[in-house]
Amino acid sequence: MHALTPELLLRAYAAGIFPMAESAEDAEIFWVDPERRGILPLDDFHLPARLARTLRQNIFEMRCDSDFAGVIAGCAQPTPDRPKTWINSEIVALYSALFASGFAHSIEAWQDGDLVGGLYGVSLGGAFFGESMFSRATDASKVALAQLVARLRLGGYALLDVQFVTTHLKRFGAVEIPRARYRRMLADALKIEAHLPAGGLDGAAVASVLQSSTLTS
Numbered sequence: 395m396h397a398l399t400p401e402l403l404l405r406a407y408a409a410g411i412f413p414m415a416e417s418a419e420d421a422e423i424f425w426v427d428p429e430r431r432g433i434l435p436l437d438d439f440h441l442p443a444r445l446a447r448t449l450r451q452n453i454f455e456m457r458c459d460s461d462f463a464g465v466i467a468g469c470a471q472p473t474p475d476r477p478k479t480w481i482n483s484e485i486v487a488l489y490s491a492l493f494a495s496g497f498a499h500s501i502e503a504w505q506d507g508d509l510v511g512g513l514y515g516v517s518l519g520g521a522f523f524g525e526s527m528f529s530r531a532t533d534a535s536k537v538a539l540a541q542l543v544a545r546l547r548l549g550g551y552a553l554l555d556v557q558f559v560t561t562h563l564k565r566f567g568a569v570e571i572p573r574a575r576y577r578r579m580l581a582d583a584l585k586i587e588a589h590l591p592a593g594g595l596d597g598a599a600v601a602s603v604l605q606s607s608t609l610t611s
Contacts, residue, residue, distance in 0.1 A: 398413065398423060398484065398488055399488075400488055400491040400492050400495065400497075403488055403492065403516075404492070404497060404516075404518065406425065407516055407518055407521075407523055408518060408580075408584060410427065410431075410573070410576060410577050410580055411425045411426060411427040412425070412426055412523065412557065413425060413426070413485065413488075414426050414480045415480045415481070415482040415484075415485060416480065421482060421483075421484065423482070423484060423485065426557075427573070428557070428558065428573065429572070429573050430570040430571065430572060430573065431555065431557070431570065431571055431572075431573060431576040432555070432556040432557050432558045432559035432563065432568055432569070432570055433553065433554060433555055433556060433568065433569060433570075433571060433576065433579070434524075434543070434554045434556050434563065434566060434567060434568045434569075435554075435567060435569065436543060436546055436547050436551060436552070436553075436554055437547075438567045439540075439543045439566055439567050439604055440565065440566050440567040441540065441566075441601065441604045441605060442565065445533065445536055445537070445540060446601045446604075446605065448533050448536075448537060448597075449537060449540060449597035449598070449600050449601045450597050450598045450601055451597065452596065452597045452598075453505070453533070453537075454503040454504060454505055454510065454511070454531075454534060454537055455503075455504040455505070456501070456502065456503060456504070456537065456538070456541050456594070456595060456597070457501075457502045457504060457594075458499065458500070458501055458502070458541075458545070458590065458591070458592045458593075459493075459499055459500055459592055460500075460502060461500065461502055461509055462490065462493040462498065462499075462500040462514060463490065464502070464509045464512075465500040465501075465502055465509070465512040465513065465514045465528070466481065466486055466489060466490065466500070466514055466526075467486075468509065468511070468512065468528040468530070469481055469513075469514065469525070469526035469527065469528045470482075470486065470526075471528065473528075479526075481526065489514065489516070489525070492516060493514075497516055497517060497518065498514060498515065498516050498517070499514065499515060499516075499517055499590050500512055500513070500514040501513050501514075501538045501539075501541050501542045501545070502538065503529075503531070503534040503535070503537055503538050505531055505534075508530075509530075510529070510530045510531035510534045511527070511528060511529040511530060511531060511534025511535045511537070511538055512527065512528065512534070512535070512538045513525075513526065513527035513528075513535065513538045513539060513542060514526065514527075515542075517588075517590055518584060519583055519584040519585060519586050519587065519588060520550060520551045520552040520553065520582075520583040520584070520585070520586025520587070520588040521551065521552070521553040521555060521580055521583035521584060522542070522546055522551055522553070522554050522555070522590070523555045523557075524542070524554060524555060524556045524557070525557075527539065537597070539566065540600055540601075540604060541595060541600055542554075543566075543604060544595060544599070544600040544603040544604055545590055545591045545595065546588075546590070547603055547604075548591050548603060549588050549589045549590050549591050550586060550587075550588040550589070551583070551586070551588045551590075552579070552582065552583040552586055552588070553579050553580060553582075553583035555576075555580075556568055
C-alpha cells in the first residue's frame with residue numbers, strides 16, 4: 395500500500411476502514427473493512443456492580459491525554475495473554491501524530507505515580523474509534539473503558555467503534571452490526587460536533603453517568 399500519512403488515516407476512518415499490521419515486527423500495514431463491525435452502544439453500556447464499586451473506591455488516578463506515548467507503548471507490549479500485538483513502529487508514529495494534532499486521545503489509569511493501564515483511540519466528529527487497551531493492575535483497563543464511555547456521553551458523542559467484539563467487550567454491551575448499518579451510523583456521527591472532556595472525572599461521577607440509563611448486575 396502507499397505510504398500512510400495522518401491525513402490519509404483520518405480519511406480512512408471517515409470512510410469506515412482502519413489499518414492494522416500482522417504483528418509488531420511486521421512493517422507491512424493493511425486496511426481492514428469488516429463485514430460485521432463491533433460497536434459499544436453508548437446508551438446501553440453495561441456497568442457490572444463490581445466495577446461500579448471499584449469506580450467509587452477511586453483506586454486509580456484517572457487522567458486524559460497526559461501520557462499518550464506511554465499508553466500506546468503499553469498497548470504494543472506483549473503479555474502472557476497476548477504474546478503478539480499488531481502495533482508496529484509505523485502505527486505508533488501515525489497515531490502519535492494524530493495525538494499531536496488533537497485527533498487521538500488516551501485515557502490513563504495511574505497508581506502510586508505509575509501508569510498501570512489505559513486505552514487510546516481516534517476522535518472524529520461524534521465518533522470515537524477505540525484502538526487498543528492494556529492493563530498492568532486488576533481492573534485498570536476496565537475502569538479506563540468506563541471513564542471513556544462516560545466522557546463520550548458527556549461530550550455528546552454518538553458512536554463508539556470497537557472494531558471487533560471480544561468476550562471481554564461483550565460483558566459491557568458490545569454488539570456486532572452489519573457493515574451497511576455501521577456506515578450509516580458513522581455518517582450521522584461525523585455530522586456531530588462533539589468534544590472529549592479532558593478534566594478529572596471522579597469515579598462516583600462516572601458510575602452515576604453510566605447508571606443513568608442502564609441497569610447494573
